[in-house]
Amino acid sequence: MKKLTFGAFVAASTILTPLAAAAQTEIQFWHAFTGRLGELVAEQVETFNASQSDYTVTATHKGNYSETLNAGIAAFRAGEQPHILMVFEVGTATMMAAEGAIKPVYEVMADAGAEFDQSKYIGSVKGYYTAPDGNMLSLPFNSSTPVLWVNRDKLEEAGIDPDTDLSTWENVGAVLDELKTAGVDCPLTTAWQSWIHLENFSAYHDVPFATQANGFDGLDTELAFNGPAQVAHISAMGEWAQDGKFFYAGRRNEGGANFRSGECALFTESSAGYAGIKSEAQFDFDVRPLPYWEAVADEPQNTIIGGASLWALEGHEAEDYAGVAAFMNFLSSPEIQAKWHQDTGYLPITAEAGELTREQGFYDENPGTDVAVIQMTAKEPTDNSKGLRLGSFDQIRGIIDEELEAVWSGDKSAQEALDSAVERGNQLLRRFEQANG
């Protein structure tokens, strides 16, 4: 037996040694980007591969966000998981709860002995992905935040000063009245209604979306977005929908087509809508901060992010993780981040990258592109504005979509709809707690 093992060892070492010397360690990276974003990711990977000779990152597109997460989960079950998996922000709680399947980024960095200064990362970006003890669990990759897009030409046609103050919903409400009177068919539309009008709304007004610091402090969190602030906002939106001032186009970003074609005057959408709007809009447009209700808060808190982060998965060799650490540090470097931020409209993940972008004169040449950065970073995040960490959140968003549709169509009052969404969502949270407790 001993002889056999020894023999096998000798055989293995003779076979493996020359290979190990010649081959680079391969790092598998699964992502969800196609089109222009896919090209930019491929470019980042090529730059990394060319910059050093120890590791080769292989990037693979695995479908949209949900499909990529599914592919990662299925691969893990089959023992074929990639080293790095891109997971959208709503999947964060699912990943966090999967102890034994994930390797937290701070651990990856520490084990590899890589330099990792967590304070370099922008608080409101990394906050979404940090543990209660302040350690980063995944590396933010693409992050955006909702802003207000304004069709200046449409306002002017309606006889409204395009520079009018739209920082509060009170002012927006008055402008919507004027637009409607002027005969505009679509005064306001939105993308991602739950993300913008409930999740970000709550953070921006510093009211809880869920208990236990929006789920950061424990799985026993309960939804709390049926509070008076949210009800007032959804109620107002519901009235606007009934009066034909708010046009509901769909659950995702269908409204973008209506805005880009010049039909709608105002549009609440992610800051990452920039590239599309800039290339298609045949009118003068503006980026403004997301409005807030003066009646609810004296001044706005920060908004929260949407997008995805990179998770390291368990089950690989130590030297592989050194490669993962090197790649993640490469992605966080100011030059790469600044380029990514300017190319895509996504937020920079480090303060240095933001400063570099400013030095390069990008914000001066493209006015409004820094609105999102300022809105995110103006204030230190509170428990209500760090982000959300809720299990089964993709499904909960589906429930919220259903209930909001009932408000827009006039079937339910805002209070009824939000109460029902909270009750239905809580059942899913309890199931998630049971599955992961």
Added chain:
Amino acid sequence: MHKRVTFKGWLLPLCLIAPQVFISAVFFFYPAGQAVWQSLFIPDPFGLSSQFVGLGNFEFLLSDPFYRASFLTTAIFSILVTLAAMVPALFLAVLADRLIKGAGTYRTLLIWPYAVAPAVAGVLWLFMFNTRVGVVAWYLGQLGYDWNHVLNGEEAMGLVVVASAWGRISYNFLFFFAGLQAIPRSVIEAAAIDGARFWRRFFTIVLPLLSPVTFFLLVVNVVYAFFETFGVIHTITSGGPQQSTTILVYKVFSDGFVGQDLGSSSAQSVILLVVVGLLTVIQFKYIERRVHY
């Protein structure tokens, strides 16, 4: 009465049915068994841990009024899809059967939609009825009808029914057409000589003789509406507005593959399996009696 042809011995018949048994075992019994087994657990998505909950998943589902409501939605959807897929198909088949010139071209054209995948069909119909750029929505607007399936549940239901049934019309057409061709001309001619007009011949001779085909298509279309339509729902409405187009199979898909809740998703497939099984039994027991072979 019956003349029976029987095999001698067991080996040959066993070999002959073995491929079918094997395929059923691998693609039906094994996965169905897995679904039943998994429906008793609440697992985490990564398969790291799993808790036995007995019938807990079923209790959770059946106590949810929204889940119960989706039974009614499914019933309405399935009846409408089956009708919308069969009635026009029969109508077209009868017309094509009367054609003398160019029948081949018509038949080929009518079969085309069947080659379109449900999800693609969904996107096509969505384009036509898109509230902003859709051709049909625009014409409806010209007629003074404000089409908005994004917020109007009944319009959304109508749209997914049409999109689901459209491709099936071709399939049903093929069977009806073949069925019509198989009806002996002499029977129809005899009726015609007796003075029966077209519709009378259709209802008293053609339809009864077509009943085996109709019955087969009824079963197959109901199964189709229950199981294979989620691609259409996914691309057109995602189950909305509110829950007006959330049919059972769509919920199986979204809870399992979007929500990562495999326990609930398995329990739902078991429920669906039982429902369709019962439906098929009922169809065979009560409707097949009226079928003349």
